[in-house]
Amino acid sequence: MQKLKYVKEDILDALLTKDEIDVLVQGCNCFCSFGRGLAEQVLERVPEALDADRKTTVGDKKKLGSYTYCDVNGKVVVNAYTQYHFIARRNNEPKVKGGRGYVLADYRAIRKVLLQISKDFEGKKIGIPLIGAGWANGDWIVIEKIIKEAFKDKDLTIYYIPKDEAKLKELGCI
Secondary structure (H helix, E strand, O other): OOOEEEEEOOHHHHHHOOOOOOEEEEEEOOOOOOOOHHHHHHHHHOOHHHHHHOOOOOOOHHHOOOEEEEEEOOEEEEEEEOEOOOOOOOOOOOEOOOOOOEOOEOHHHHHHHHHHHHHHOOOOOEEEOOOOOOOOOOOHHHHHHHHHHHOOOOOEEEEEOHHHHHHHHHHOOO
C-alpha cells in the first residue's frame, strides 16, 4: 500500500545533509536553464545537475518525459523534463486562472517520466517537490494523481516550502 507523505522542509537538505532521501527529482524545462525556483537552488548546491542537463540538446522537444541525472556522493539528483519552455506563452499554453501566467507543465511528460523514475529507482527513498506546480503553473490536484499512479505501491515523500502550506491545506493534501 502506498504511503504518500508531505513534509515542510528543504528538499536539498533532506538529500544532502539529513540522509532522508536517496533521490531528489526536480522538474526541468528542455532549454538547459536552471534560473528559477528549486532549480536555482540545485544549481548553487549541486552544479553537477546542470552539467548532466547540458549533455542534452538545448530546446529538444524529444526530452519531454525523459530525464538526466547526476550522482553526488551516492545521492542522486534527477532532472525530469516536465515542461518544454521556461518562459510564458509560446505554444498557446492555457492561461492560469487568476492571471498568474500560463501553464507550462506538460502532464503527459510528467506521467511518462515519473513512471520511468519509479521503475529505475526501485527501492530508493525518493523525494519530490511540488513538481510542475510552481513556476510551471500546473494544477497540483492533477499532478498529485499522476504521482499516486506512478508510485502506486511505493512510499514517496513530497517536500514543500512554507509559502505552499496554505494552498496544500486548501486542497486537502495536508
